[in-house]
Amino acid sequence: MRYYVLYLFCFLVFTGLMFANPVFANHRVALVIGNSSYAGKAALPTVEQDAKTITKLLKERNFQVTTAVNHTRDEQLRAINVFIKSTPINGTALIYFGGHSMTARGSRGVAQSLLLTTEGNRQAIVLSEVIELIATGSAAKNTIILVDTGKGVPPGFDERRGPKGLNTLDKIPDDLWLGFGMAPNTWSEKPGLIAKKLAESTASKLEPWLNAAIRWKLSTCEPEAISKPASLAITLPTNLVHGRNAGDEWVSPDGTVFCWCPESRTGPGFWIGKYEVPQSKHPVRLDRGAVGKHRNDPTNFLKQSDLVEQMQAMTDSERKAGRLPRDWEYVLPSPEQWEYAARAGSEGDRYFARAADLPEHANFADRTLFETGDDLYEYADPKWNDGYAELAPVGGFAPNPWGLHDVFGNVWEQTSNGELRGGSWVSPPEYLKVTVKKTTQPKSRPYPADFVGYRVVIQEVK
Helix, strand or coil: CHHHHHHHHHHHHHHHHHHHCCCCCECEEEEEEECCCCCHHHCCCCHHHHHHHHHHHHHHCCEEEEEEECCCHHHHHHHHHHHHHCCCCCCEEEEEEEECEEEEECCCCCEEEEEEECCEEEEEEEHHHHHHHHHHHCCCCEEEEEEEECECCCCCCCCCCCCCCCCCCCCCCCCEEEEECCCCCCCECCCCHHHHHHHHCCCCCHHHHHHCCCCEEEECCCCCCCCCCECCCCCCCCCCCCCCCCCCEEECCCCCEEEEECCCCCCCCEEEECCCCEHHHCCCCCCCCCCCCCCCCECCCCCHHHHHHHHHHHHHHHHHCCCCCCCEEEECCCHHHHHHHHHCCCCCCCCCCCHHHHHHHCECCCHHHHCCCCHHHCCCCCCCCCCCCCCCCCCCCCCCCCCCCCCCECCEEECCCCCEECCCCCCCHHHCCCCCEECCCCCCCCCCCCCEECCCEEEECC
């Protein structure tokens, strides 16, 4: 009996911890750039092998890797742009650069860090411009840039134009980790120092592995944020298939993460967005009324008619590119699909049992909204606290059993017939139930608002 009680106690502690602290995983992608074919004595013949080494090491750590070795400047910029725009929502993205680098002063005397292509310093990639692209266009939760520069004076270097090596950076965007193989304003002793150190390290987590390889680091990432477990999609982005189990994940070529909802008694299985569509993934210009402080705040202030046209445009373009089979299509979820996905096999008003757990799962009208002092929100209930007064970046709250985040709160989600489901950041708790719907008058057009967004479905054509 004593052993049974001990066993029961351990089991309860274990399960309590398991449910109280859900594990958040993310998808990992990387772009490996290696430039070795510089002219004459400036050539770095080992860099091409370094790029292969880095690619292998990253694949072993569950990264989906794209390479760009000895490409022209235009090709490398195109690869960087495509990579940043296709980063998985709330994933981890890594850009590795192997080759020459230098600091040069522009026409206004401002020092710029340049990553040199094999076409020379006049065809260089400006590091600050890459960082700006990440700050405005990446959906990744965390981004890592590794600059593994070569030995000696790069081609075209003139001391009158700038200091040696790379200049220090005063500020970098949130959620960015910037690591270098050399100290500021020095040349690296030899090419591929980061690649060599990473190959020697046996650390299993990403952060210790990276720390062992870099000499100079700037980081705004939260502690241990990069080492979150990796999520694995069931197929590559270019291969759309049926899911096998509820909650299976697939990442589309544009970086939208989908979860599989298996067939039910009333309909076939379908893929639905793991997250509400964030502003970083919205392919068209946002309405002037749209609000949001973070690039991964949910898209809002869009008319349903515009969304229907957008779904058709997405379907047509993805079919033309060969990434979407002709018998699949992008659509807004029907009310039945939305409710089925939100329930995730559960019964009742919510997929979790205790009402007290609501702030762990949803952004709604709570104390933070009440304390803004805005008279419009005097109805907000101060006994609750989810930590956000307005919009929250997608994926910041616990998911339902099939992996979907923010099915309650943040923004009302538009469905195919105009019904809005799930509640929003201005909704009281009683609105955050799977059966609650917000409707418009039959003859009126669904109106855009800062508390209305959407989630995408990929389904078989009926």
